[in-house]
Amino acid sequence: xxxxxxxxxxxxxxxxxxxxxGFKTTKSGIKYKFFRxxxxxxKAQLGDILELKMKYATPDTVVFNxxxxxxxxxxxxxxxxxxxxxxxxxxxxxxxxxxAFIVSADSFFIKNVGLKELPKFIKKGSMxxxxxxxxSVKKKEVYEKEQMELKKxxxxxxxxQRNDEAGLRDAYLKKNNVKAKPTKSGLYFTETQKGKGKQAxxxxxxxxxxxxxxxxxxxxxxxxxxDKPISFKLGGGQVIPGFEEGVTMMKEGSKAQLxxxxxxxxxxxxxxxxxxxxxxxYEVELVKVD
Numbered sequence: 001x002x003x004x005x006x007x008x009x010x011x012x013x014x015x016x017x018x019x020x021x022g023f024k025t026t027k028s029g030i031k032y033k034f035f036r037x038x039x040x041x042x043k044a045q046l047g048d049i050l051e052l053k054m055k056y057a058t059p060d061t062v063v064f065n066x067x068x069x070x071x072x073x074x075x076x077x078x079x080x081x082x083x084x085x086x087x088x089x090x091x092x093x094x095x096x097x098x099x100a101f102i103v104s105a106d107s108f109f110i111k112n113v114g115l116k117e118l119p120k121f122i123k124k125g126s127m128x129x130x131x132x133x134x135x136s137v138k139k140k141e142v143y144e145k146e147q148m149e150l151k152k153x154x155x156x157x158x159x160x161q162r163n164d165e166a167g168l169r170d171a172y173l174k175k176n177n178v179k180a181k182p183t184k185s186g187l188y189f190t191e192t193q194k195g196k197g198k199q200a201x202x203x204x205x206x207x208x209x210x211x212x213x214x215x216x217x218x219x220x221x222x223x224x225x226x227d228k229p230i231s232f233k234l235g236g237g238q239v240i241p242g243f244e245e246g247v248t249m250m251k252e253g254s255k256a257q258l259x260x261x262x263x264x265x266x267x268x269x270x271x272x273x274x275x276x277x278x279x280x281x282y283e284v285e286l287v288k289v290d
Contacts, residue, residue, distance in 0.1 A: 023100070026088065026092075028083045028088060029083065030102070030103055031101065031102035036099075037094075037097050038094050038096045042095045044091065044137045047076065048076070048077050048137050049074050049137070050076075050077060050136070051072045052073050052074075052075050052134060053067070053072055054130065054132050055130070055132075056128050057128065058122060058127070059126075063128070072135055075090065076140065082107065085111070085112070086101060086108060089132075090132060095135070097133070101132070102128070105118065105128045106126075161275060164277075165261070169215065172259075172281075178259065180259070185241070187245050187246060187260060188259035189249055190256060191249075192256055193254055193256075195253035195254025196251065197288075198251065198252045200248050200249075200250050200252070200286060200289050202234050205289075205290040206247060207231050207286075208230055208284060208285065208286055209224055209284070210224075210229075210243075211224055213280070213283075214279075215278070215279055220273035229285075242280070243258065243284075247286060250284070250286040255284065257284070262280075265278065
């Protein structure tokens with residue numbers, strides 16, 4: 001399984017210490033050091049899928065850490081593509097092993113990732129240190145079968161969430177005595193403070209403070225906590241449709257509650273703090289209209 005540009009999108013720029021003491025060197029020039037090695041552990045054969053924990057870094061910057069976006073990453077073991085390929089190092093490992101490898105950043109980003117040139121923050125001639133743990137090894141067909149089953153389970157769960165949304169929203173409206181009627185699109189808009197400034201219109205640049213919550217009261221985001229309103233152009237598609245529609249119903253200085261069905265929100269997307277098919281509650285303040 002090739003390293004992809006998706007991995008690069010998960011860049012995390014933090015400082016890391018790199019201790020190269022105690023490293024051995026393979027015939028191809030890869031420096032390696034095992035922190036935990038199971039001599040009789042299961043090793044992958046070509047074509048097998050390894051489940052890995054992985055972090056790689058320059059001597060002063062973490063470039064990628066699998067913990068930032070997933071519990072683990074799948075990696076299909078193939079033959080090394082060149083002398084010094086990190087793939088050779090991964091092939092040395094067994095289930096339960098933990099090790100570090102030092103390889104050429106130039107070779108990795110150009111040959112493994114497939115970039116035409118190094119990322120700007122990586123100096124030519126730099127070395128990358130990989131810290132890798134192997135959690136499991138599975139035959140490709142077994143892995144694919146498991147993924148298919150997980151996909152079915154996820155699909156079934158999404159269907160339940162989709163079917164439950166309207167009922168949960170109606171219960172919230174009743175419990176909180178919401179009197180607003182939905183707009184043609186389905187947005188529930190309740191003005192809580194009248195504004196006396198400019199009307200927000202499509203094409204205008206606006207500054208908005210907000211707090212976002214789920215129907216159960218769980219807060220998932222707040223510009224107030226960052227002490228800085230967000231800025232965006234109405235009609236530019238920079239925010240979800242329901243949020244944008246609600247702001248266009250406001251004047252500078254006004255406050256409102258927006259109840260946004262998932263059709264006007266994130267639909268079937270699962271975000272870090274927002275489940276799929278979630279109706280969202282926003283407390284919004286229109287700070288400025290330009």
